[in-house]
Amino acid sequence: PTQTCMNCHTQIHKESVKLAPVRESYATGLPVMWKKVHDLPDYSYFNHAAHVNRGVSCVSCHGRIDRMPVVYQHEKLSMGWCLECHRNPDQFVRDPSTVTDLGWVFEGDKNEERQYHEYWVELHQINPSQDCSTCHR
Known part of the structure; x- marks a missing residue:
């Protein structure tokens, strides 16, 4: 919809x-x-709000759609790809107020960036489920 x-x-x-x-x-x-671009299997459940509200940027899944003349599927959106993020969310989360800023980049060194992402994981108590029933319904 x-x-x-x-x-x-x-x-x-x-x-x-x-x-x-x-x-x-x-x-x-x-x-x-x-024509649907991001097509998940019917048995897959995905809640955009759960991801966006926790600080997963649009760019993480959709890429820089603001630069695409025609929108295409940027990531494979496979179960393995999703589990990479669920297992290591600190690599993907950031301040939720920046998730729609497609050009946002962290300003600082790699150690500061790691601490920044870890901070958001801790602050929002992010511990994504890896249970099959979370996504397969």
Whole structure:
């Protein structure tokens, strides 16, 4: 549903002409006729809000979509790929207020960056589940 799109696109590129069909669909409730780019199996469950609210940036999964002339699937989105992050979340989380800033980069040395990410993991008590039922429903 376009509600998922609008969770981000009320903030990012909210005036983009390319997103007019998404805004119209959201307003009318009618589906958008499009080719799905990020296609997960039907048995997979993914909650965008759970990730964004904990500081996982759009870029981690979608890449720099602001630089893509045509959006494409940047990561493989396989179970193994997801588990990499679930097993080592400190490499991927940051201040949730920066998750939609696609050009954000940490300013500091590697040790400071590691401490920064570890801080967010501790602050938000991030301990992603690795149980099959978390994603397979």
